[in-house]
Amino acid sequence: MYQDIVKYRNLVVELVMRDIKKKYRRSILGYLWSMLNPLLTMLITAMVFSNLFRFQIDNFALYLLTGQLIFTFYSEATSFAMGSILENGSLIKKVYVPKYLFPISRVSSSAVNLLFSLPAMLAIMLYTDHEITITLVACIVPLILLYFFCIGIGLF
Structure with missing residues (x-):
């Protein structure tokens, strides 16, 4: 599988670029x-949460944004990956391409x-005067693991 990904890396890059362009095609802000x-x-x-429910949590906006970003990534990645083979059915019928490249x-x-x-x-971290430490770099590891988890769910 890894050898096919390396072999078809240009196709994967083109598919990613196509998806990004398609998502922001009709948007004024791009x-x-x-x-x-x-x-x-x-x-x-x-x-809404700070005024309506009166939570007094330090850096609540930062926690909220972090959770929303991760959830949005997971939701978008898995839902789009599951339908990607059906969406690209015409391409699969015309040319031999491993089907797992689409998810x-x-x-x-x-x-x-x-x-x-x-x-x-x-920007929210800077605005809320949250301390930026080396642990911010360590967040890359869980994001990479989440990326592979989403690939696994999408392939399933």
Whole structure:
């Protein structure tokens, strides 16, 4: 399987680029929307929870945004990966391509969207004066594990 991914890496890159372009094709803000969307969602949710329910949790907005980013990635990656083979059925019928490349490309495009959203989280960290430490770099490991978990769910 790994050898096929390396062999067809250009196809996987093109499929990821196609998915990203298709997602932001009709958007005026384009790729900027992937940063603004989690920020605006977090802003509205944080206002509702902090004013309506009166939670006094330090860095509540940051916790909320982190959870929303991870959940959105998982939800988007798994749901799109599960239907990716059916969506690309015409391509599969025309040319031999390993079918598992399509779920991998969909999960990878969701991962790229997550990477676009991470500057929003960094902006919230700076705005709330949250301490930026070396453990921020360690968050890469769980994100990589989540990426492979989403590939596994999508392939299932």
